[in-house]
Amino acid sequence: MTDVLIVGAGPTGLTLACDLARRGLAVRIVDKSPGHPRSSRAKGPDPRTLEVLEDLGVVEAVLAAGSAPLPMRKYRDGVPVADADPYAGSAPTPDAPYDRGRLIAQWRLEEILRDRLAGYGMAVETGTEVVGLTDDGTAVTVALADGPDVRARYVVGCDGARSRVRKLLGVPFEGGTAEDQVMVCGDVEIDPGVLDRGLWHQWFDEDGAVMLCPVPGTPTGWWFQASPERDADGRPLAPSADGFRRLFARHTRLPAARLTEATLLSTYRVNVRMVDRYRVGRVLLAGDAAHVHAIAGGLGMNTGIQDAFNLGWKLAQVVRGRAGTDLLDTYEEERLPVAAWTLEFTSERLRATLEAIRKPGGGLDSAITSSAGGPGRDYRWSSLARPGGDGALRSGDRAPDAPCAVAATGEPTRLFRILAGPHLTVLGFGAGTERALRDAAAAHGDAVRAVRVYGAGDPEPGTGAALPDSLHDREGLASAAYGAGRDTVVVIRPDNHVGLVSHTGGFDAVHRYLEVLDGARGPDPTSVAGMVDGTGKG
Known part of the structure; x- marks a missing residue:
């Protein structure tokens, strides 16, 4: 029997696997994808997540592979109208060593975490799909689509917004989808020298937008986000390489042929949903399996990683018999309010950004605040936060550096x-x-x-x-x-x-x-x- 089966090998699942493995637990991590997807979706860790990655021993690799957040150049009708650097004037302090996040492709961060996991003798089991869960009170029997059943003391669903684990548990995913808030995304290649790779370029016009941010570690790769093309009835068209070229040419006023390749094409709709519980018996949820929200502020991957960091030590203590199962209840107690705050905060930041880009000079910097980029939420309300301390630092707060x-x-x-x-x-x-x-x-x-x-x-x-x-x-x-x-x-x-x-x-x-x-x-x-x-x- 394995101690913990983790379903889903994105940043959340990999963080949890690394944390449990270093604690000596028998862990398996499975993913239904046949290989490791080269997804660049999330743009990188925020300051608190960098602290988590430092604790896990991988922050130096992340810093080396990524880049600092870039100044933003905003355009109107093809003409630069404003530059903004949301982090201008900020600097690390003795108690907070990271004053800003890091840009890094999600696939590269996952590579770094998989390398760390390999150091513990573990690897992701790809092409492994979970189709059934049976919790008998002492362990969970997990049915796989292709292979023998797995017995695990605990199962954690880190398998994304369409989580099979959540659906098998019957946990509602309450919220809604804003069908009118649509964006097409992908990774593109642009001829060298066409755009300054030291800037995040943002064209906001009355008839749509294109945003291009250089992917660190690549000579010509860019994150591409844009308003979709629409048909005669106003319905958004599916993303395509040719469509990306047309959007690129329309908003940048550059030749379409300068955009040479487009991959990982997808349509993004704003979903704001969350579960009402993180645990059902011996099965738990983390990351996008438990909450999804607007991308404004870049908190999605970060919230999932911090879910995993909160859960890992508690799960290990319970599995090893060094704490009672009540400790697992504090995972939901602490992280569910954080998810609710994140949904509300990102929705408000999205509204602020949509309002800002109506005017020339508005851009994605409207989504960045000290709350979005700070060192994370406290747990002062938690039953683990004991009375004591009469200064600015209280029980439940993030522990400062010095x-x-x-x-x-x-x-x-x-x-x-x-x-x-x-x-x-x-x-x-x-x-x-x-x-x-x-x-x-x-x-x-x-x-x-x-x-x-x-x-x-x-x-x-x-x-x-x-x-x-x-x-x-x-x-x-x-x-x-x-x-x-x-x-x-x-x-x-x-x-x-x-x-x-x-x-x-x-x-x-x-x-x-x-x-x-x-x-x-x-x-x-x-x-x-x-x-x-x-x-x-x-």
Whole structure:
């Protein structure tokens, strides 16, 4: 029996597979496509997703293969009328190392994730279609179109908007399709030198639009998006290579023959839909299988990857018997509101963009806001977010980065390097936290990384006295980012969200919290609902 069967090998499924594989689970990932599609649909990871990819150990490859977001040049009637750089003036900060996303073709990102997966001895099983699911309460029997049944403790449907897994579960996909909001898309080749590849070109005319963004890592490849051609009755025509050339010539005023090739042609209609639950027994949903929305803001792939990062550690803890199944309920509790917010936000951004492009100089920069490109949503409402912390940082928030030094050697490092990996992290600020840190390390072993953070005013730690992962916060940036006073303990979840901030001297809450996330002893201590103090009141 396999621990987890993942259905769908796009960015969401691959992220989940990599996360579970590094945690030592027996994982299979299947996809009904006969090969790996060379899809360029998503244009790349946003800042929070780059943090996830850093944790998974692939961000350097992504940065090398991609490019920074490009300035946008807007045209009207073939004439440039405005340039815009939505990220002008932004820069990384000590607590957020990525101030902007990265442009990279989806197929290239998937290649990088598959390479990472191969390092764990795993490969995607292509040409494998799921046609049936039977959950008997202890495992799921998965029927395949061609091959023997598979038994898995859990199944995760990452198989896109037309998800077979979701349909087999009978989970409604409520929402609607805007039939009048249609766009044709594809990958095209354009003769070298015709357009500046340092710009994202956008022609918005009264009778339609064409948008061309260069695909990183290719000499002549471009993402092509356009208003469709229409027949005499106003119905949109199916995309074709000749149609793309006509649209190109009409809006750019360049010769049609300059567009030499068009592939991966598709018609996009705005769908705004989501499920009402992420889990049915031992089967879960993630990514487009659970939510689809307008493309404004570029949040589709990113939301799916962040679904997977939220789910991976929880699923692993439950499968390994280190947490109760209630922990899986927090996946839906945390991610369903994020999906609802994303649908509302992207619909509003689409409306703003459609309004902006009616006037010369309007463009896709209208869809980019700090909310769209920021470090992700918090989970302050979650039952895993414990009371505590009285500053800007609260339980449920994304854990901030900060430059530090390795206490034993003085070597520069960052908090994100300490957080990276399949473990919980406990940060201790102040000498009074050392017992709590040692107790956590002793009780949970490799599952917890206990880190004493020495501040600028603390004495230099002796070589033998410091905990193995001690850090020196010489500039005080870590203490400031975490709002840490003297004797503060911060528990950080494996998905790099703050779980608990404790300023109390005994730190009993830290022990109880860690027991919930790691250290199942039976039904009571493993229950999220049992995350309470001795009075039973939390």
